[in-house]
Amino acid sequence: MKPIIKSAASQTALPLRFPAHPVAGLAGTSFKHEHLQDILAEANQGSFFEVHAENYMGAGGSPHHALERVRRDHPVSLHGVCMSIGGPQPLDKAHLQRFRALVERYEPALVSEHLAWSTHETTFFNDLLPLPYTQATLARVSDHIDEVQAAIGRPILLENPSTYVAFRQSTMSETDFIRAVARRTGCGLLLDVNNVFVSATNHGFSALDYLSDFPLAEVGEIHLAGHADATDDEGERLLIDSHDGPVGDAVWKLFEIVIGRLGPVPTLIEWDSAIPAWPVLRAEALAAREIMDRYVNAILPEARNAAA
Template sequence: MNAVIKPAPAAAIAPRFPALPLGGLAGTSFKHEHLAAILAEGAQRGFFEVHAENYMGAGGPPHRALEAIRRDHPLSLHGVCMSIGGERPLDLAHLKRFKNLVERYEPALVSEHLAWSTHENTYFNDLLPLPYTVATLGRVCDHIDEVQEAICRPLLLENPSTYVAFRESTMSETDFIRAIVRRTGCGLLLDINNVFVSATNHGFAAREYLADFPLSHVGEIHLAGHAEQADDEGYPLLIDSHDGPVANAVWKLYEIVIAQCGPIPTLVEWDSNIPDWPILKAEAAAAQAILDRCHTIVEDRHAAA
C-alpha cells in the first residue's frame, strides 16, 4: 500500500531566501545592465525593486539575475499591470503569475497601483486615473481583497500621478485612499514624486495633500524624476517620466514626510535613460542619508526621555 504524503503546512516550509531586514533602508530599481557592477560590489546595504511583469516567464536569464540579487538583498515586488481600478474582473491568469512570483522570491514588500490599464482585450502602456466615486471605491476594494487573498499578505497601494480629473468624482483622492485602507486593510506606497506631479498639474498644494494623506499606513516610499513640459495654454505640465534624478522640490517633501513618519523604506525609481550604476546608487545614498539622520534623531529623543 502506497503511503499518502501530505504537503507540509506553509509555515513549515523553509524559505528559499534569507529574510533580510528592510526597515530604514533606501533602495533602487534593479536594472540588468547594472548586474555586473552590483555583484562586483558584493552584498551591500539597501534593497532592490523589480516590476513583476518582467519576471513572469518560467526561467531564463531574467530569473538567474534576480536570484543572484535576491540572495544578498531584500526585494520589493512592484506590479504595474494588475489594473486594480479596471471595470472588468481581474485577469486570473495574471494574478496567478503574480502570486507565484511572491512565493518564488519572498519579497519584503509587494505593491500595485491605484489605476486601470486594460479595457476588454486592450492593454494600455499607461496607468490611467479613476473617478473617485462610491462605485469605483467598491470595485477597487473588491479587487484588492482578491489580490490579498491570493498572495496571503497585505498589498501596498500606490497613489497615482494624474493629468486629468473627473467631474463625477464625489470625494478627494486622499479620502478615497483612506476609505480603501479602512475597508481592505491594505497598506500604502506613497510616491512623493507622484504627489508633486499631480499637485503641479492640477494646481493644488503638495504639502496640503500630504497633510491629509493617511501616512500612518505607508509601508514604502517612492522617489523619482519627472519631465517638465507645458500644456496647450502654456501652464506647467509635469510628466512622471522616471528618466532623471529626483527634483529638489521632491527631496524637500520627502524630508518633511520622513521627519513626521520616521525612516520608512524608500525606493528611487529610474526606468528610462538609465544611467551608470554609480549615478543611481548615489541617488539611493542621498535618500539613505535622510533616513539615517531621522533614525539618529529618533534614537537621541529616546535616550533623552
C-alpha cells in the first residue's frame, strides 16, 4: 500500500508518488535538461535539484518526463519566478492553481518565490522588479503569501531580491521588511547570498551588516550564483545578477560566514544561462558542500538559548 499525504488546502488524501528524500545538509544545482543523462549516470550523489515552476506548467511532454526521472532519486526544490508576490494587482488565479498542481504532483522538498513583482495586467515581464518597503507593501505581500500558502497547504520560502534602484518612499530597511513578512505569514526565507552582494555593491552598503541584521533563524535554503560586473550610464560600477558563471570569491566568503552561523542549510547553485558541462556545475555544488561540512555542528545562538 502506498503511503498517504494530505493537502491542508483541500483536505483530500493523495497517494505519495515519489520517495520522501531528505534535503537537509545537501548542496544542489539547477536542473538543466542537457545534464539529464549525466545525472542519471551518477549514483548516490547526495544532491538536490531546483526547477523553475513556470517551465513545468504544461500538462505533459518531455519536461515532465525528465523531471519525473530526476525526482524518483533526488529531492526537488520548486522555485517560482512569476507569481508577482509584490504586485499591486491580485494574484493570477490560474497561475496559482497551476503552481498548486505542481506542488501536489512532485511533492517538492522546498517551495519558494521572490520578493518582487513581475506582472502588469495580463503581461508577464522577464524581470523581478523591486518594491518600496512600506506598510502598504507589507500588507499586500503578506496577503499574497497567505493566499499562496493556503492554496498549496504548506509554507513557502521567500527570497531576498537583487536590486538596482531603491525607493525614496521606503519607511523600513529590507531586512526589517523581510522579518516582518516572515512574522506575519509564518513563511520561511530563502537567503540568496549573491543577491546580497549584488545589492550591497550597487547601493553602497555593507553586505556583512545586512547579513548581521537578516533573520537567519528563518532561513530554509540558500542560493549561490554568479554575477556580471558592468557599469551604468554614468560610468559607475553595476553588478548584474546574471546566473551565467561561477560563484564569485566574495560571495563564497559571505557564504562561509553564513554557514558558520547556521550550519549546513540546503544550498543551491543557480546557473541559468551559458550553461556549462555537468562536471563544471557539479564542482560548484561540491565546493559548497565542502564549506557546509566544516560547520556541521554550527547552530544559531537563538537555537542554543532555546535548547538550554
